[in-house]
């Protein structure tokens with residue numbers, strides 16, 4: 001398995017990447033910000049993506065988005081092809097894009113929003129902390145990316161304060177010795193939080209219909 005900084009030679013995988021992201025979101029039944037192959041290709045051409053290849057076969061992908069004049073960097077669109085899941089590949093891709101982000105955008109805060117427990121767990125191990133949305137970028141174009149998510153009405157209804165996603169942030173300016181309050185990621189807590197949010201927000205949906 002090769003994990004590489006993607007370039008324009010990888011453009012041929014863009015369609016597969018978009019299809020895999022869309023199909024996985026359908027299977028999970030969760031919302032996802034949709035991306036076009038053109039958008040993915042631009043990320044590759046700008047050296048802002050990591051791709052995992054098993055020979056010529058697409059195995060995984062993740063890209064960087066830059067917001068708030070380089071102050072914030074998001075590692076988004078993580079996808080592992082179903083054939084390669086549960087082998088630690090997402091962890092390796094996230095680690096590679098995390099290091100690449102720090103090298104390319106030194107000093108930037110790195111963040112993500114996700115409903116995925118696997119992603120939360122990986123982020124936590126990399127040093128991210130869960131935060132409220134107000135600690136993330138206020139760059140309008142980042143939040144516009146959520147418009148294609150099926151839960152977008154929740155985000156607008158809460159005036160961008162919360163949604164089904166959890167915000168997670170890595171702040172390179174926080175002293176290394178500042179230990180997180182909890183030593184390990186508590187999956188049970190996040191499952192419960194997700195379920196509470198779903199009940200709360202989806203119920204409101206029904207009532208307002």
Ligand SMILES: CC(C)(COP(=O)(O)OP(=O)(O)OC[C@H]1O[C@@H](n2cnc3c(N)ncnc32)[C@H](O)[C@@H]1OP(=O)(O)O)[C@@H](O)C(=O)NCCC(=O)NCCS
Nearest residue numbers: 024078079080085086087088089090091114115116117118
């Ligand atoms: C989520 C996804 C990227 C995980 O990829 P993967 O290569 O199977 O993940 P890894 O093998 O690196 O697993 C990393 C950790 O997450 C855990 N994990 C993996 N899938 C999980 C799931 N569905 N639920 C909870 N934990 C999960 C693993 O057990 C592992 O934990 P460990 O370190 O304690 O063993 C992959 O399933 C995928 O592409 N899903 C569809 C797209 C998606 O959900 N993307 C995230 C959008 S926010």
